[in-house]
Amino acid sequence: MTRDQNMEEQYRLKTQQWLKDNIDPLKERQPFSTLHWMPSKETEKNHHNACQQLQMKLYEAGFAGTTVPAEYGGHGGEAWMQKIFREESTGYQVHTGFYHSIIAMALPALLKYGTEDQKQEHIKTLISGEVSWCQLFSEPGAGSDLAGLGAKAELDGDEFVIHGQKVWNSAAMYADMGILLVRTNPNAHKHEGISFLLFDMNQPGVEVRPLIQAHGAGHFAEVFLDGARCHIENVLGEIDKGWGPARVVMSNESAMIGGAAGDNPSQLIQLAQSLGRRHEPVLRQKLANVYSRNKLLKLMSDRISVAVRNGKMPPFHPSIVKLFVAQNRRLEGDLAQEILGAAGVVTSHTASEWAMEILHSRYPISIGGGTDEVHHNNLGEQALGLPRDIRVDRGIPWKDIPKG
Ligand SMILES: Cc1cc2nc3c(=O)[nH]c(=O)nc-3n(C[C@H](O)[C@H](O)[C@H](O)COP(=O)(O)OP(=O)(O)OC[C@H]3O[C@@H](n4cnc5c(N)ncnc54)[C@H](O)[C@@H]3O)c2cc1C
Structure with missing residues (x-):
C-alpha cells in the first residue's frame, strides 16, 4: 500500500466510525415517509432547524466545507476526502435540505468573485450553517x-x-x-x-x-x-x-438539482413486493427501468461533482442531469400510482401520501432551477451548437424593452 492509499484508508475508517457514532442510518427511517405532503408550519420549521443543526455538526467534524481553503474557514482538505465521505455516507441521513442547496449555489460564486473581505466575512458562516x-x-x-x-x-x-x-x-x-x-x-x-x-x-x-x-x-x-x-x-x-456571478450560481444549481437522485426506486420495489406484485413481468420491467435510471443519474452527477471539486469544467452540460432527474421523477410518480391503483389518490394505504407526493414532485423539479423547455434550449444552443432562439430584445437598452 502506498503512502497515499494508506492516508485514504485511514480517512475512510475515521469517516465510517464518525458516521456510525453520530448519524442516523437511513434504513431506520419510516418507509414511505413524506416531507412535503400537507406538512404543518411547525413541521417545516423543525425540519429547517434540524437541517441547520446537521450542517453545523458536519462542519464541526470536517465533513462540510472539506475542500474550502482554511483561510476562509474551510478545512483545506482534498477532493478525495469528499469522495470518500460521499461513498461512505450513502446509507446515512446526511442531507441538509436547503442548506445543501444554497451552499452548492452560492459558495462557488463567492470563491470566484468575492473580495478578500467578503470571503472572510461570509464563507465560514455559510458552510457551517451558522447563517441561513x-x-x-x-x-x-x-x-x-x-x-x-x-x-x-x-x-x-x-x-x-x-x-x-x-x-x-x-x-x-x-x-x-x-x-x-x-x-x-x-x-x-x-x-x-x-x-x-x-x-x-x-x-x-x-x-x-x-x-x-x-x-x-x-x-x-x-x-x-x-x-x-x-x-x-x-x-x-x-x-x-x-x-457573471449569477451564471455561476445557475450552472451549479442545475448540477445540484440533477444530483438529487433520491431513493424512490427502492421504495417502489418494496411497495410492489409488499402487495405481492413483484412477479408481474411488465411491472418488473418498469421497476428495473426506474432503478437503472436512478443509478445512471448518480453516476452522471458524481462525474460532474468530481470535476467541479477539482476545479474543472463539468464533463458534459449540466442541463442533461437536470432534465434526466425531472424525467425520473415523472416515471417514478406514474409508477407509484400504477402500483397503488385507487389507493394512490385516497389515503387508504400507508404509501398513499408518499405516492401523491412523488406524483406532484414532477412540477417543482421541472420548473425550479430553470424549466425543462429552457434546459432543452440550453442544450440545443450551447451543447449542440444549433442556431440561437430568436431574440427581439437584442441590442436594446433594458428600459426600452416592451414589458408585459
Ligand atoms: C421548487 C422551486 C424552487 C424555486 N426556488 C427559487 C429560489 O430559491 N429563488 C429564485 O429566485 N427562484 C426560485 N424558483 C423560481 C424558478 O427559478 C422559476 O420558476 C423558473 O425559472 C421559471 O420561471 P417562471 O416561473 O417565471 O416561468 P416562466 O418563465 O414565466 O415560464 C412559463 C412557461 O413558458 C416557458 N418558456 C419561457 N421561456 C421560454 C423559451 N425561451 N422557450 C421555450 N419555453 C419557454 C417555460 O418553460 C414555462 O413552461 C423556484 C421555483 C421552484 C418551482
Missing part, C-alpha cells in the same frame, strides 16, 4: 428570462436603495442573508446593467410573505423590497456586471 441564506433572483415578470429582471437599486451615497419584488424564493422566511440580483443600470442592455448583492434580510423595507403550494407545503416565499439598503462593499463582482 436564500436566493433572490426570480421576479413575477422574470423567471426563464431572468436577465429581464426589474427590481431597481439606486445609489444614495455608498448605499443602494432597493425597490421591487422577488418571488418563489426557497426558505426566504428563515433567511438572514440573500444573494440578490437587481437592476442598477436601466440604460444598458439587459444582461449588462445587473448587480449581484450580498443582501441583509433583517432590515426595514424587507417583507417576506410565505407562499403555500397545492400540496400544502410552504417551501418558498415572495419578498417585497421597499427602500431596503445595501452598502456597495456588498456587491459581488463589479457594479452592473452581476450576470
Whole structure:
C-alpha cells in the first residue's frame, strides 16, 4: 500500500466510525415517509432547524466545507476526502435540505468573485450553517428570462436603495442573508446593467410573505423590497456586471438539482413486493427501468461533482442531469400510482401520501432551477451548437424593452 492509499484508508475508517457514532442510518427511517405532503408550519420549521443543526455538526467534524481553503474557514482538505465521505455516507441521513442547496449555489460564486473581505466575512458562516441564506433572483415578470429582471437599486451615497419584488424564493422566511440580483443600470442592455448583492434580510423595507403550494407545503416565499439598503462593499463582482456571478450560481444549481437522485426506486420495489406484485413481468420491467435510471443519474452527477471539486469544467452540460432527474421523477410518480391503483389518490394505504407526493414532485423539479423547455434550449444552443432562439430584445437598452 502506498503512502497515499494508506492516508485514504485511514480517512475512510475515521469517516465510517464518525458516521456510525453520530448519524442516523437511513434504513431506520419510516418507509414511505413524506416531507412535503400537507406538512404543518411547525413541521417545516423543525425540519429547517434540524437541517441547520446537521450542517453545523458536519462542519464541526470536517465533513462540510472539506475542500474550502482554511483561510476562509474551510478545512483545506482534498477532493478525495469528499469522495470518500460521499461513498461512505450513502446509507446515512446526511442531507441538509436547503442548506445543501444554497451552499452548492452560492459558495462557488463567492470563491470566484468575492473580495478578500467578503470571503472572510461570509464563507465560514455559510458552510457551517451558522447563517441561513436564500436566493433572490426570480421576479413575477422574470423567471426563464431572468436577465429581464426589474427590481431597481439606486445609489444614495455608498448605499443602494432597493425597490421591487422577488418571488418563489426557497426558505426566504428563515433567511438572514440573500444573494440578490437587481437592476442598477436601466440604460444598458439587459444582461449588462445587473448587480449581484450580498443582501441583509433583517432590515426595514424587507417583507417576506410565505407562499403555500397545492400540496400544502410552504417551501418558498415572495419578498417585497421597499427602500431596503445595501452598502456597495456588498456587491459581488463589479457594479452592473452581476450576470457573471449569477451564471455561476445557475450552472451549479442545475448540477445540484440533477444530483438529487433520491431513493424512490427502492421504495417502489418494496411497495410492489409488499402487495405481492413483484412477479408481474411488465411491472418488473418498469421497476428495473426506474432503478437503472436512478443509478445512471448518480453516476452522471458524481462525474460532474468530481470535476467541479477539482476545479474543472463539468464533463458534459449540466442541463442533461437536470432534465434526466425531472424525467425520473415523472416515471417514478406514474409508477407509484400504477402500483397503488385507487389507493394512490385516497389515503387508504400507508404509501398513499408518499405516492401523491412523488406524483406532484414532477412540477417543482421541472420548473425550479430553470424549466425543462429552457434546459432543452440550453442544450440545443450551447451543447449542440444549433442556431440561437430568436431574440427581439437584442441590442436594446433594458428600459426600452416592451414589458408585459
Ligand atoms: C421548487 C422551486 C424552487 C424555486 N426556488 C427559487 C429560489 O430559491 N429563488 C429564485 O429566485 N427562484 C426560485 N424558483 C423560481 C424558478 O427559478 C422559476 O420558476 C423558473 O425559472 C421559471 O420561471 P417562471 O416561473 O417565471 O416561468 P416562466 O418563465 O414565466 O415560464 C412559463 C412557461 O413558458 C416557458 N418558456 C419561457 N421561456 C421560454 C423559451 N425561451 N422557450 C421555450 N419555453 C419557454 C417555460 O418553460 C414555462 O413552461 C423556484 C421555483 C421552484 C418551482
